[in-house]
Amino acid sequence: MKRYIDMIVRYTEDGHIIPLAVRWSAGELFEIDKVLDVQRAASLRAGGTGIRYLCRMKGQERYIWLENDRWFVEGKD
């Protein structure tokens, strides 16, 4: 399942996009401790393609995709 999410990101002066936090719901904000990998990749499970960020949050690693101008994660089916 594709779940679009609210993101807080930083645009660097040379045009890079660095995700800072996921606003999962009104009361839940997950800070991204580190971006471990960035590459173009498809997600068959969510159905889409984009720039895939491997992010570490609360000690766990999760993929977050930037597809055109929206962000999504693979939701639980």
Next chain:
Amino acid sequence: MFGGGNVDRIILHSDCNSFYASVESLYRPEMRGRPAAVGGDVEQRHGVILAKNEQAKKYGVKTGEALWQARQKCPDLMVVPPRFELYKQFSRLCHQIYLEYTDRVEPFGLDECWLDVTAEGANGVQLAQEIRLRIRQELGITVSIGVSYNKIFAKLGSDYKKPDAVTEIHRGNFKEMVWPLPVGALLYVGRVTQRKLQSYCKHTIGDLADTPEKTLKSWFGKWGSVLYAYANGFDNTPVARYEDREEAKSIGNSTTTPRDLVDNEDAKIILYVLADSVARRLREHGCKGRTISISVRDNQLETFGRQHALSHYTNSAAEIAQAGMELFMQHYHWQRPVRSLGISISDLVSDSTPLQMDLFGAGQEQLRREQLETAVDSLKRRFGTNAVQPAVLLQDPELSGFDPKHDHIMLYGPIF
């Protein structure tokens, strides 16, 4: 042409498998593992299969056939409407990947490309495998890639094994791989050429390769030499650079009409609607054209096309429609009702090309007409396509009530 000292080129031909259907099934996981197709709008009657997935192929569903025919073969067929913008985006994403390997990337339609990856020490098959994997991982669709020393065999290679595969055709194996294939598998050999070849008992590409070039020339003229070169792997046309890719060569529209057409008045209505959108697109692109082509398909799905070159370049809807109508009346004698009509204009030039005024002031009239149409364009942009219409369109609003410019039913030629 090249001496023996020259090293063979390494040419890849990459073909996205069931392109529209693959992109759709990436975005619609519910399409996967079941027969599914991308099809035109059923309500508007241009219900034809544009692409199908592997499962639908097993039921014999064919591209171009009507949705109802496909459903007869496969009642569970899932049909989704096309999203051309999305396919164009995926096409560009593929090109970006190819361009990381070479600047000689020549698109052929949205879903196919030739790449010239010739370089010292380069391994064509290895590069092709890498590209195939990257497209699958990065874009979530699959490609078949042919690797060869000329464009024609590379293309045959990409057709050889599908989906998600790499096939090499080299000097050592082309006789076994290419020659048993039917002549129709060869690029640009259409139905007419195929039929003619068959009448001479030339059924396979090998038969063609065995025929002396002279004989082929006597049958087909210059085209015979080309066929001879293709069949023998002598083709040495270069892969064009990506930045040199051609602009649209023609602009056209066609439509399957809301009801079958039965007389010239009906045909006139449709041709005017189509010509209007063609002319507006010409003006938007800053072009004029001179050769008008029409295509007519009757209710038995028999199709024919005719063309005519005007004496001057035009972007006027009225002139395009009139030329189309004349062609139609000359060549169609209403043996059967008409199911679909198309009109296109080619031989395009920039509209800044000076207008040749003739002695009797016909040029003046043309200039006046162009100015009028430009003014009408701006009205249509502000108030919608139906804001200003030629009177002929008011005769049968049901027939004229489609908007080819915004429906974008069909584009002739390259889409970009």
